[in-house]
Amino acid sequence: MKTALPMFRALQRQRLACTAAALAGVLLVQGCTMPVDARKDAAFQSYASQSDRPVVRPTRSISSFxxxxxxxxxxxxxxxxxxxxxxxxxxxxxxxxxxxxxxxxxxxxxxxxxxxxxxxxxxxxxxxxxxxxxxxxxxxxxxxxxxxxxxxxxxxxxxxxxxxxxxxxxxxxxxxxxxxxxxxxxxxxxxxxxxxxxxxxxxxxxxxxxxxxxxxxxxxxxxxxxxxxxxxxxxxxxxxxxxxxxxxxxxxxxxxxxxxxxxxxxxxxxxxxxxxxxxxLDQTHPNFQRQMRDWFDESGPQAQSSLVQSSLISRGYLPLGTEPLPSNSPQLRTALARFQADSGLVASGVVDFPTYERALRNYVTLAPDGTLARVGWTSTGAVATPATGASAGAAAVPEATIATAPEATRVELQIENPLPAGERAAFEEGEQVFLSATVSRTSHLYCYFADARGGVMRLLPNAIHPHSLVSAQLSTRIPDWMTPNPAFIMDAGKPGTEKVGCFASDTDPLPALPAPLQGPALKAVPGFRTIDDVSDAFAKSLGSNGFTRGEIQWQVTTKRSSPAQGAPAAKPAAR
Missing domain, CATH: 3.40.50 (Rossmann fold)
Incomplete structure (x- = not known):
């Protein structure tokens, strides 16, 4: 009797298990034959749009070169x-x-x-x-x-x-x-x-x-x-x-x-x-990016921000003497965005690795043992006096620390006419002149032409190209000979010295300038005879440190008896 009772209970458990399995099979078959109600998944699916987005900020695609x-x-x-x-x-x-x-x-x-x-x-x-x-x-x-x-x-x-x-x-x-x-x-x-x-x-x-x-x-x-x-x-x-x-x-x-x-x-x-x-260049070293990443990781957010801010001060994106700014500071985010845009980075306004690497790369050099070494800085953000210069871009950076005086915006002008070997001494009357202007930082650019007779007119911006804001390290053609409508042509005028001066500032200077300089472009500016007169007006309106000036000049000689065919005779004028 004692032996039969456990056997009975075991059989009973087996029957219950078989019944449960059969019931689960029936429910499974019925569930598969019934349509799924998508409305029940609405809350789950509502997260799809956010989950589908990347979680890492995009960066520019770069190579060692x-x-x-x-x-x-x-x-x-x-x-x-x-x-x-x-x-x-x-x-x-x-x-x-x-x-x-x-x-x-x-x-x-x-x-x-x-x-x-x-x-x-x-x-x-x-x-x-x-x-x-x-x-x-x-x-x-x-x-x-x-x-x-x-x-x-x-x-x-x-x-x-x-x-x-x-x-x-x-x-x-x-x-x-x-x-x-x-x-x-x-x-x-x-x-x-x-x-x-x-x-x-x-x-x-x-x-x-x-x-x-x-x-x-x-x-x-x-x-x-x-x-x-x-x-x-x-x-x-x-x-x-x-x-x-x-x-x-x-x-x-x-x-x-x-x-x-x-x-x-x-x-x-x-x-x-x-x-x-x-x-x-040192930046072509195979381990350059990896070494910079190691220094970035060991620095920590506070040191990263401190080092980048020091670089922004030295480059003129932040004023000299600026106290350390928090990461959410509008002034810092604006300065970062402008620096990133000028450096070809995604203008996010935050201190990420590409920004850190671009800001400090000019302060890295190749040590005698073939490894990469920092010049004038450490991962903690401390600044030390370097023993040697650091390599950068196209030239070497002189001995300096990161926290140097702010670098002013540079304005460079160049004659773009095909020139023979050596310097071009002069242009003949009526010969077309082509120039280009470049700024080192994104700026508002105003360019003026002064002829040999004492007349001044504004070339840029004008009615065809009304925007004064130009990107950094991007050639601005004067006139823009690569467009169907360049707005004006620039011909050498009467014999003498002609000059073009360009003025760059962080903000649009036009509202602060005197009334004659606010007039239309490509028209004579009354009361102004030289580029120096324009520069004085900019200095009175913006202050001596509120703008940067660049200029270029050339000589105009008398036209020869047999001028080149097709040489236009007009001065800078609207087409």
Whole structure:
């Protein structure tokens, strides 16, 4: 009797389990046959729009040679090369392992080298029959109806991804142990892949590649991983645990580096400028970004803000003697946004790593042992007197600490006419004059022309180009010969000295200027005879420190008996 009772209870439990399983099966079948009510998920789905957004701020795409491109821009400007029309073929990848937009990267590199110098204008003439877009369709229609003309480029870039050798070297290590109740395992792997790019520069008129103007470079990208596995058993139960960490260097950044390097080499050889000066900057060191990130991480938010604010003071974005500002200060956020915009960064107004790196990169140099060293600062924010200068952009920074006197906005003007070797002594009467103006910080720019007879008129801004705010390190053409309507032409007038002066300020000075200077552009300004008169008016209205002045002058000589054909005879005047 005692033996039958447990058996009965066991059978009863089995029946209950079978009944429950059968009931669950019926409910499952019924649930699957009934439609799901989406309204019940409304609260859950309401978070989708926020969850879909990135959680990291976007940054500019850069390579190890981003500063080298800016350096090349300065070299090309100093060489006074006339604007050159250039285009590019598609850069194919026959391995199909580097799916990147190589041609667009070339366009970006050429654009970065033309901000100041106006060295290149890219002609986007290629028509892809397989993938027609709006621009291509309209271009085809206008060309067929003789309503559009495409300028023929002088040069073109060609090339291809030569090869992609994956896992050229690979290393793998695995080890494990096994026991009755515990199993362990450890694994590690490393690999390296080589990507090679060939680029050439050709003469578009003859479709011949120019001998010697070639570039063949390769870059190595790698990956590595580590993993740990644990498995144990306690009685009839078991548990497993594994953890791993991996990294893989992408092909996109590697290709941008190769394209930037190849474009610099080709342009430097073609223009015959010392391009190697731009490839030996400390910022091209492979560990530059990683070392800057290490210093950024070990600094902490307070030191990061302090160091960046010191740099903003030295660059003139904050007044000298400004006390440390909190991160939410409107004055600091405005200064940060202007600095970020001038530096080609996303203007977020916060101290992030790209801002930290851009603000302090000029105070980093290569130590004798080949490592990167800080000059005049530490990670804690303290400022020390440096022993040597630091390398920066296109030139070296002289001995100084970060907390130097604020740097004034620089206004640079340059004659853009194609000039023979040496200085251009003079222009003949009626000969067109082309200039460019550049400011070191985003500013409001006003430019005035003074002729040899004592007349002054405002060139910029004008009715066609009414905006006075111009971006930093971006050439402003005077007149803008690259637009269909440049608003005026500037011809050499009567024999004598002519001059153009440009004035830059942080705020729009027009409301504070005297009434004659508030008049319309391209008209004589009554009561003003020289650029110095205009400068005095700016000083009285804005103060001597409220603006920066830049000027350039040239001599006008009597027209020869046989002037060049087509030389206009008008002074600066509206078209």
């Amino acid at each position: 981003s500063d080298s491109l800016m350096c090349m821009d300065h070299l090309l400007r100093e060489a006074q090369l006339p604007p050159t029309l250039i285009t590019s073929k598609q850069i194919p990848d026959y391995s199909s392992r580097v799916p990147v937009a190589s041609k667009d990267m070339i366009i970006t590199a050429l654009s970065q080298m033309s901000r100041l110098s106006n060295a290149f204008r890219f002609v986007d003439y290629e028509v892809d029959i397989a993938r027609q877009d709006t621009v291509q369709n309209l271009t085809t229609i206008l060309l067929n109806n003789n309503q559009m003309q495409l300028q023929r480029p002088a040069l073109y870039l060609s090339g291809a991804v030569a090869y992609v050798d994956q896992n050229v070297i690979s290393n793998r290590f695995d080890v494990g142990t096994s026991a009755s109740r515990l199993d362990t395992g450890y694994s590690a792997s490393r690999n390296a892949t080589i990507i090679a790019l060939e680029m050439h520069l050709g003469d578009f008129r003859t479709r011949t590649l120019i001998p010697g103007l070639d570039s063949a470079n390769e870059v190595i990208i790698g990956g590595a991983g580590q993993g740990l596995d644990l498995a144990g058993r306690i009685g009839s139960y078991g548990v497993k645990f594994n953890v791993g960490r991996d990294y893989a260097q992408g092909a996109g950044s590697a290709m941008r580096t190769l394209i930037d390097l190849g474009t610099i080499e080709l342009v430097g050889k073609w223009a015959r400028v010392p391009y190697w000066q731009c490839l030996t």
